[in-house]
Amino acid sequence: MTISAMYAAPSDALIQRDHAPAISASNVSKRYGPVSALEGLTLDVHAGEVFGLLGPNGSGKTTFMRLLAGYLLPSAGRLMVAGHDVVGDSIAVRRHIGYVPEAAPLYRQMRVGEFLAFMARLRGVPERDVKGAVERIVDRLALSAVADKPTRALSKGYRQRTALAQALVHDPDILILDEPTNGLDPRQIIEMRQLIRSLAGRHTVLISSHILSEVEKTCDRVAVLLNGRLLGVRAMADTPDLEAWFLSLT
Numbered sequence: 001m002t003i004s005a006m007y008a009a010p011s012d013a014l015i016q017r018d019h020a021p022a023i024s025a026s027n028v029s030k031r032y033g034p035v036s037a038l039e040g041l042t043l044d045v046h047a048g049e050v051f052g053l054l055g056p057n058g059s060g061k062t063t064f065m066r067l068l069a070g071y072l073l074p075s076a077g078r079l080m081v082a083g084h085d086v087v088g089d090s091i092a093v094r095r096h097i098g099y100v101p102e103a104a105p106l107y108r109q110m111r112v113g114e115f116l117a118f119m120a121r122l123r124g125v126p127e128r129d130v131k132g133a134v135e136r137i138v139d140r141l142a143l144s145a146v147a148d149k150p151t152r153a154l155s156k157g158y159r160q161r162t163a164l165a166q167a168l169v170h171d172p173d174i175l176i177l178d179e180p181t182n183g184l185d186p187r188q189i190i191e192m193r194q195l196i197r198s199l200a201g202r203h204t205v206l207i208s209s210h211i212l213s214e215v216e217k218t219c220d221r222v223a224v225l226l227n228g229r230l231l232g233v234r235a236m237a238d239t240p241d242l243e244a245w246f247l248s249l250t
């Protein structure tokens with residue numbers, strides 16, 4: 001399917017709502033030698049929702065995201081993304097995922113437009129569709145003012161937005177954002193939150209954070225992780241006091 005057809009067609013994410021969860025973890029564990037970073041994690045993320053992973057430093061949030069993105073392999077358990085196994089079908093999984101790590105590399109010598117075109121090609125967007133895909137994402141994320149600037153010259157807010165654009169340029173169903181507001185100023189935090197909310201529905205968004213108020217304002221549902229273990233999952237609509245719930249768990 002061409003990227004233009006992907007934009008025109010109802011997204012896989014919406015189709016999946018009636019079928020498989022966008023992300024499904026069954027008893028997933030990850031060890032780094034003697035360190036247990038995730039312990040028997042079982043969790044479903046529904047298509048089209050913004051889902052928050054909340055936990056202090058070292059609770060396993062980044063490890064879970066890196067497993068989903070195929071950068072790491074689980075030590076045990078089964079992890080499915082858009083109906084594909086991350087171990088057995090990693091190429092299909094990568095097509096469905098856009099990932100923004102906490103410190104996203106931006107190839108500092110490239111201009112923003114060039115960088116996005118480079119990332120689109122890397123993700124398998126056909127050559128004839130690259131220009132259109134870049135134009136669409138530059139427009140959608142309001143990057144036109146900086147499209148000709150080298151990425152090294154960007155402000156932190158624009159850098160974060162460019163990192164998000166590279167993760168969306170191939171129009172994945174699922175977007176994974178590790179601490180997306182880290183280091184942003186208050187206005188940039190608000191803009192990033194609005195941007196994430198605007199992606200819900202068409203995309204499934206998984207974000208990590210250790211800031212309760214951030215999760216409260218951005219997410220539809222939240223999971224609390226501590227020391228690699230899942231302590232609970234709640235819909236924000238059913239959680240009038242996130243702080244009280246969090247404290248009751250930890």
Ligand SMILES: Nc1ncnc2c1ncn2[C@@H]1O[C@H](COP(=O)(O)OP(=O)(O)OP(=O)(O)O)[C@@H](O)[C@H]1O
Pocket residue numbers: 032035036037055056057058059060061062063064210
């Ligand atoms: N490459 C690694 N080798 C060894 N231990 C690791 C490695 N990466 C993470 N860990 C350990 O795994 C545990 C979970 O780390 P992880 O980075 O997934 O947590 P986190 O919740 O994302 O933390 P943060 O908010 O600080 O990014 C921690 O104890 C961490 O020290």
